[in-house]
Amino acid sequence: MESLVKELEKEFGSRFVTKREIIDQYSSSPYLVSPILSKMGKRILGVVIPEDVEEIKHVLEFCDLNKVPLLARGAGTSTIGQVLPITQSIVLDIQKLNKTLEYDKTLKISPGVKVLSALNYLRKRGKELQVYPSSFYISTLGGYIAGGDVGIGSFQYGYHFHNDGVKAVKVMGTTGSLNLVGDKTLAVSQAAGTTGIITEAELSVIDYEDWKDQLIRTEDIGEVVKLLKVLEKDKQSIRRITVEDRETLSLVAKDRVFAGKWNVIVSSTKSYGEEVEMKFLDELAFAAVYVTMSKLTGFSDYFYEVRLLSLESFLRVVGQVKDILGPKVLIHGDVMTLRGETIVYTVFISDRSNFEIIDSIMLKEGIPFEIHSLVVNDRVDEEYRLELMKKYKKIIDPHNILNPGKLRE
Template identity: 75%
Template sequence: MFMMKLDELEKELGSKLIMDNNVIDHYSKSPYLVSPVLSKMGKRVLGVVIAEDRYDIEFVVKFCDIHRIPLLARGAGTSTIGQVLPIHPSIVLDIQKLNKTMEYDEKYLKISPGVKVLDALNYLRKRGKELQVYPSSFYISTLGGYIAGGDVGIGSYQYGYHFHNGGIRRVKVVGSTGTFELTGENTLAVAQAAGTTGIIVEADIATVDYEDWKDQLVRFDELGKLVKFLKDVENERDKIRRITIEDQEALSLVAKNRAIPGKWNVILASTKSFGEEVEMKFLDELAFAAIYVTMSRLTNFSEYFYEVRLLSLDSFLKVVSQVKNALGSNVLIHGDVMTLRGETVIYTVFISDRQNFNIIDSIMTKEGIPFEIHSLVVNDRVDEEYRLELMKKYKRIVDPHNILNPGKLRI
């Protein structure tokens, strides 16, 4: 039935609708998805629409809604959590050819969704500014995709999630029932919703003054000393842009003689001197979701697997100590230190062979920390109930027939 409807779509869009097998193969995958669980969940897409303007987006959304055809918006496709992985036979709406516009008004940058994060940073830095929080994949990702799928990134130690602390002032989305402009707290219905609550066509995102951050490496021989250091520097939060933790094995793999690791390592960017200043040009290969992709290519684990958990400083010390005692160099530990609701938490990544996760899981269970499973569903990643309820509310308003990235938001 869908294929007959695509003939109608082709009459309206002409060459903008592509159904070439090679193109369909490309868009049926999520290129940066390395989870061995999620990677098996993709479905073959029906066709690809290359949108060139707002009319194309509005027309395709309306067409798919009338005919109940699943629709998935896609920009650069850099998500590592399955945001752009089709789990139903869908039409993919590629928005990368849309006009890319930026306008700065002292505190916020107004953007169209296809704007690359790197282009936005270059634009702002000419004006002495930078984005308040932005993804570690800034050199390849788009801001629309980051708003829709991301939550943390560079600057999260200072400001938390990118949508906290006024991170998004306004966002405009297209849904099957029309175009909606959300402001203030209502923008949280779109941030991290994976496009299920509308396709972003405009947004205003927060900026801060650009400062000359220096990358520094601080080595520790004990994990307890590292955690004490993190507690001590909480008073210097405004002087520290980001903090990353690596065990010796993880940093050795990435550094490749560009830095000498300690047993435990803190890498931080700060205007204040805390340790040895180093040229950490490879730091972005380690930050947040980039670690999954980087380590999947560098480790010798035959069944590469990872899990993630947000841990308090004390829980991090307790859990990681037990995991390392049990597995030693057979597990790699990475952590991104961030501020969440005023508290310091560590976005902790455990990387090992899949068989070792029985041990890691048992330690988590004993400590009363539920182990986070691999999931494509927004509900399993959003950790604030009020945001999830906003998403559900606007999903019903914007997309009542659930055609936008269906299966990614349980309502």
């Protein structure tokens, strides 16, 4: 490997960075809190920080010729291991590719554009993204397209790539560039960079509205589900919905909000409950909850699992889990729409020893969703999308140097 590093230094000069602190930083995934996945990282060879697409092409050619794994990375905000190197790799940091940010009916971006920059840009024009991640204040759009799926707006639109969310994407691989439009973009979205490095994208936008956060408290999980069934009839007026048990909301809200036994937080232009100032809400949205709760809970052996549950399964599973474990388990739910059905992205947080009980209950009811896996196949819940990914992987990366080990054939 020493000779390869020297060859890389010769090839890329100062653009190839091997300082110890940089190697340490990029050999890990800073927001990865899974106690299983966090042990799988390998030390990288170095980092290349390209200024333009031609430099990406140069890196791809070198890595393909020398069979060196290459891992594209944005801000590194993934919580489920997409940017964790599991082989000795070169990391390609795309954050300087942030020059394109243009709105004309759709939003055209380069991959290093920060989500927050895009939102600020759009809101000045009365627009916003259909769906965006809870880590919007630090994440990049290229990273979100390649690694994300849900986020703020998923109650209205589902996954960010559903409902024409990603209209077009341009990717570069070892065989050249591809312009993918329409359904073909599904080969790239959520593929963790295994099907090409994003160099451009075109995203759908919606009109911006001034959503208000409202809190509805209830003492019974059955009442929560009844309320969700009412709210699903008014999706276009509701930006997002989260469900928190008392323990979860109390930990994050502290003394700022009084929590009921069960709490439904609705962000909407319409009035549904008590309007509350909940600037901390993004700390609970989707994957942010793993990071937040890993710091706040008193669990000695912190662990979590996620299941995508229908409303009926949510009622049965969570009801049983809370009846048995009570305050020993924290429940967080993001409510979203998948293929026309209301689904609760349900997070169970507890000491690891309690998951034998939780898993035995979910074995009967849970939708398969392996949060403690680095493999794209274990997350993609639509077979046709997975087949598209495999197809385009062979086309654009036949020697499997792009984030190898993350997409099974």
